[in-house]
Amino acid sequence: MNIGKVITPTPGRGLVIAGPCSAETEGQVMQCARDLAKLGQVDLFRSGIWKPRTRPGSFEGVGKEGLQWLKRVKEETGMNTTTEVAKASHVFDCLKAGIDVLWLGARTTVNPFSVQEIADALNGTDIPVLIKNPINPDLGLWQGAVERIYKAGITRIGLIHRGFSYHGETTYRNVPRWQMAIEMKRKFPDLQMFIDNSHICGRRDTLHEVAQEALNLNYDGLMTEVHPRPDEAWSDAAQQITPAVFGEMLKNLRLRKPTASEMEIAPLTELRRQIDEIDNDLIGMIGRRMKLSDSIGEFKAERNIAVLQSDRWEAILVKAAQDGATHGLSSEFMEKYLKAIHQESIDHQDAIVNR
Numbered sequence: 444m445n446i447g448k449v450i451t452p453t454p455g456r457g458l459v460i461a462g463p464c465s466a467e468t469e470g471q472v473m474q475c476a477r478d479l480a481k482l483g484q485v486d487l488f489r490s491g492i493w494k495p496r497t498r499p500g501s502f503e504g505v506g507k508e509g510l511q512w513l514k515r516v517k518e519e520t521g522m523n524t525t526t527e528v529a530k531a532s533h534v535f536d537c538l539k540a541g542i543d544v545l546w547l548g549a550r551t552t553v554n555p556f557s558v559q560e561i562a563d564a565l566n567g568t569d570i571p572v573l574i575k576n577p578i579n580p581d582l583g584l585w586q587g588a589v590e591r592i593y594k595a596g597i598t599r600i601g602l603i604h605r606g607f608s609y610h611g612e613t614t615y616r617n618v619p620r621w622q623m624a625i626e627m628k629r630k631f632p633d634l635q636m637f638i639d640n641s642h643i644c645g646r647r648d649t650l651h652e653v654a655q656e657a658l659n660l661n662y663d664g665l666m667t668e669v670h671p672r673p674d675e676a677w678s679d680a681a682q683q684i685t686p687a688v689f690g691e692m693l694k695n696l697r698l699r700k701p702t703a704s705e706m707e708i709a710p711l712t713e714l715r716r717q718i719d720e721i722d723n724d725l726i727g728m729i730g731r732r733m734k735l736s737d738s739i740g741e742f743k744a745e746r747n748i749a750v751l752q753s754d755r756w757e758a759i760l761v762k763a764a765q766d767g768a769t770h771g772l773s774s775e776f777m778e779k780y781l782k783a784i785h786q787e788s789i790d791h792q793d794a795i796v797n798r
């Protein structure tokens with residue numbers, strides 16, 4: 444793949460996409476745009492024109508009319524503009540109105556029919572496209588959307604990480620699952636990656652820390668929802684902030700260098716060698732552990748005993764959580780690590796008892 448940048452990087456600072464969740468009135472859009480333009484750091488002004496809402500009856504966007512407001516934003520402030528498209532007619536309307544960048548929302552990425560419809564509508568154009576992750580943590584859908592848009596001839600594509608829907612207690616509106624984004628960066632190293640901290644957080648007080656985490660992970664920039672009067676916003680009020688608060692946040696974020704010169708990172712060579720050695724030892728030890736599990740599997744096979752032994756497993760989990768804590772390992776990590784080991788151990792024994 445030969446993919447170009449959606450936004451040309453500005454040395455020394457991260458890229459910034461900002462604007463209200465929804466375009467509500469011309470006045471609201473223009474006020475937000477003027478205040479954001481004053482910050483002098485906004486590369487792309489965002490605003491939802493068509494809003495995919497979970498249930499009917501809530502504000503579903505102003506529609507086509509709002510595109511003219513975005514046009515005015517560009518004329519008056521010089522900022523490029525972007526909005527979400529969810530079907531072919533949206534694409535045509537945006538192209539006609541001179542919108543600079545389009546984005547596919549999470550509810551679109553999740554549906555290959557919709558993505559293909561948009562890809563077909565884009566064919567023959569060269570407008571840049573940003574693709575949000577799908578609602579559910581399915582990397583294939585995110586990857587598939589990139590491939591469909593690329594096949595339509597679009598050569599400037601970027602990714603927006605907006606987190607994943609999660610059923611259960613969490614402090615996030617959409618859990619980040621950073622590993623999913625790291626994996627997408629591995630698959631598509633040329634694509635710019637933006638953090639949509641607004642949709643991950645769903646609230647104002649954690650926006651900064653999530654944006655900073657993304658910069659620590661070498662993201663190219665952020666997309667944040669900014670509203671002149673957040674509390675009065677017609678959609679997603681709880682996660683929007685004023686242009687002034689946003690400006691403060693930008694000031695306090697620290698951009699990290701992607702890497703450093705060979706000479707500067709030379710001291711890491713020895714530490715990395717030691718890590719390689721430990722990884723090697725760990726793999727060897729896990730292999731040995733599986734051999735013991737195989738022997739237990741043989742024993743169970745002979746006597747027709749169940750593979751899963753819940754009491755033993757529970758005892759291992761409890762002890763490991765304590766041991767892990769004494770070595771500074773989080774209980775979340777210990778649990779994930781042991782579950783992976785346990786599953787491999789079960790798979791080994793299954794192969795034996797099913798023989």
Ligand SMILES: C=C(O[C@@H]1C=C(C(=O)O)C=C[C@H]1O)C(=O)O
Nearest residue numbers: 736739750751752755756785788
């Ligand atoms: C190895 C055993 O079989 C299973 C695998 C376990 C493990 O890998 O630690 C623990 C309990 C069992 O669910 C066992 O019974 O001890």
